[in-house]
Amino acid sequence: MxxxxxxxxxxxxxxxxxxESGITPRFRGCTFDTFIADDQAKRTALERCRRYAxxxxxxxxEGRSQLLLGNLGTxxxxxxxxxxxxxxxEFTASALLTTASEIARAVKATFAKSSRLSERDVLxxxxxxxxxxxxxxxxxVSTGDFGPGLLHEVIDRRYQQVLPxxxxxxxxxxxxPRFIGDRxxxxxxxxxxxxVRFTWDxxxxxx
Numbered sequence: 001m002x003x004x005x006x007x008x009x010x011x012x013x014x015x016x017x018x019x020e021s022g023i024t025p026r027f028r029g030c031t032f033d034t035f036i037a038d039d040q041a042k043r044t045a046l047e048r049c050r051r052y053a054x055x056x057x058x059x060x061x062e063g064r065s066q067l068l069l070g071n072l073g074t075x076x077x078x079x080x081x082x083x084x085x086x087x088x089x090e091f092t093a094s095a096l097l098t099t100a101s102e103i104a105r106a107v108k109a110t111f112a113k114s115s116r117l118s119e120r121d122v123l124x125x126x127x128x129x130x131x132x133x134x135x136x137x138x139x140x141v142s143t144g145d146f147g148p149g150l151l152h153e154v155i156d157r158r159y160q161q162v163l164p165x166x167x168x169x170x171x172x173x174x175x176x177p178r179f180i181g182d183r184x185x186x187x188x189x190x191x192x193x194x195x196v197r198f199t200w201d202x203x204x205x206x207x
Contacts, residue, residue: 070198
């Protein structure tokens with residue numbers, strides 16, 4: 001009976017964390033198995049992302065981050081969604097997939113007098129999950145006036161707590177510091193962290 005109750009409780013936690021993961025309906029069906037890896041570059045990206053999820057105990061111990069960089073429509077968010085769902089299901093981890101613009105909007109909303117949340121509340125939430133995925137880094141420059149400082153603070157707070165962060169962007173590695181700062185990029189690349197490049201053409205062009 002105890003095992004049944006324990007399994008039921010675990011299933012409830014997993015389900016709730018999947019609901020709170022920030023994965024939109026479009027990407028909920030994205031898994032490693034549904035990623036079409038029809039050439040070596042795609043197979044390499046798939047394997048690195050799959051291994052990241054499978055080794056999540058070690059990822060947590062090391063605070064191992066990951067960069068997914070490359071062209072539009074190449075499956076970066078697909079694989080990030082697969083990672084998030086995998087670590088929730090297999091490790092009962094807490095994980096959040098959000099965008100740089102959503103972070104900026106959430107912080108900006110705290111400036112309103114009617115807000116019940118403070119900027120610190122938002123940053124604490126981002127710093128508190130086991131895995132944070134920040135998508136569309138480089139797009140936020142068109143939506144706000146925070147500059148790289150906000151994302152730097154988010155990344156640095158997680159670094160100090162030895163918590164892993166995945167950053168997704170269409171910009172090059174050389175341009176990334178414009179949006180997160182040099183120090184944040186250094187934080188993301190320390191230790192056994194990996195850069196995964198998505199160098200192929202967009203699949204959306206064939207749609």
